[in-house]
Amino acid sequence: MTKDIVVIILLLVFILIICAFAQWFILQHSGQMLAAAEPVSAALHRQDWPQARTAMRMLEEEWDRSQRLWKAISDHQDMRDLQSSLEKLALLLEQEDADAAQQELQSLVFSLRHLQENERLYLENIF
Amino acid sequence: MAILLIRSIALYIILLLAMKLMGKRQLGQLQPFELVVILVISEMASMAMQSTSATLFSSLIPIATITLLQILISILNLKSEKLRALFCGKPVFLIRRGVLQERSMAQLHLNLNDIEEMSRAQGYFDLSAIENAIMETNGQLSIMPKSAKRPLQLGDIEADPPEEQMGVLLILDGHVNQAGLRVCGYDEQWLLRRLQTLQISSPRAVFAAGIDENGQFFCQKKAAGREKYHD
Incomplete structure (x- = not known):
């Protein structure tokens, strides 16, 4: 009986660890994506298109590194929005459409911040 | 669609495991709280089955957590009378x-x-x-x-009925129930000898055979025969 209780508590701790890892992963990688989005924004302000495209490639690489696990633990609709935003932004940078690219970048940053905020252990997120 | 199919199979296995771990109580014997737990688990599973936009992970974690907490509470209820009164109430x-x-x-x-x-x-x-x-x-x-x-009972008229034992099926649709044989204290050789006395060469020809509550051997051959032999 005591052994059963110990096993159940260990399994609950295991679930807790998985949840903590998932939370850490989302916070970490959304933070890295936000950091990688900053050079894109700066290059866009300067209308430096080659630099913006280079920064965009780094942002896409960051996404490619983390997307598989991210898609397994985050809401699929949020992930689709993020993916679509990244693809649109890359296209707009190719077309050198400054206003639309700026708008899309803001939308991407907002989505990433939203994902980050949703994961934080705030009372308003719990209730 | 293939995703839905795979998710449904995965959730079915998870639910099967969860229900098995939670114990074998019949629906009518469930405490109200246990019934609510089962409804909550089934709701979470059905949501994950229907919607592919929610991750399986987001249903799996609550299902596993609730199942484990329910098992933990069941064990604590067994160990402590006070906790049982707290969680299940008292008659x-x-x-x-x-x-x-x-x-x-x-x-x-x-x-x-x-x-x-x-x-x-x-x-x-x-x-x-x-x-x-x-x-x-x-x-x-x-x-x-x-x-x-209250209804009349045998004890009221000082009758002394013979002790009855539990009936055990020893052959089920041609297959020998080894565990049943062990419970009755017999082996397969004994069973074959009993069948031979009834001119049945193999257990495969038998639909059902066993020991009834009076300790008598009974046997029914498969479809074509439909004969039923009894000690």
């Missing part, structure tokens, strides 16, 4: 020594009609025939009738 007398317990009825939000209904379901159409009625923690009413009103 309550609704009729004690023939007297209706108004306070208990009010506590359980039951009126006289409810008690009459539950008594009728148990075969007691007259409340005055009941000595004690207890509302069990699973919501069922247990009734102890007054001595004069």
Whole structure:
């Protein structure tokens, strides 16, 4: 009986660890994506298109590194929005459409911040 | 669509495992709280099955957590009387020594009609025939009738009936039940010899055979024969 209780508590701790890892992963990688989005924004302000495209490639690489696990633990609709935003932004940078690219970048940053905020252990997120 | 199929299979296995781990109680024996836990788990599973936009992970974690907590509480209930009273409540007398317990009825939000209904379901159409009625923690009413009103039992007429034993099936649709043989203290050789006395060469020709509650061997051949042999 005591052994059963110990096993159940260990399994609950295991679930807790998985949840903590998932939370850490989302916070970490959304933070890295936000950091990688900053050079894109700066290059866009300067209308430096080659630099913006280079920064965009780094942002896409960051996404490619983390997307598989991210898609397994985050809401699929949020992930689709993020993916679509990244693809649109890359296209707009190719077309050198400054206003639309700026708008899309803001939308991407907002989505990433939203994902980050949703994961934080705030009372308003719990209730 | 293939995703839905795979998710459904995965969730089915998870639910099967969760229900198996939670124990084998029948629906009617569940505590109200256990019933709610099962409904919550089934709701979470059905949401994950229908919607591919939610991750399987987001259903798996709550299902696993609730299942483990439920098992933990069940074990603690077994260990501690106080915890059992806290989680499951206590049986309550609704009729004690023939007297209706108004306070208990009010506590359980039951009126006289409810008690009459539950008594009728148990075969007691007259409340005055009941000595004690207890509302069990699973919501069922247990009734102890007054001595004069209870059904006659063999002990009342000082009869001494022979002890009965549990019937065991030893062959089920051609397959020998080895565990059943061990329970009865026999082996397969004994079974084959019994079949040979009935001119049956193999257990595969038998639909059902076993030992009945009186300790007698019985045997029924498969479809074509339909003969039933008995000791």
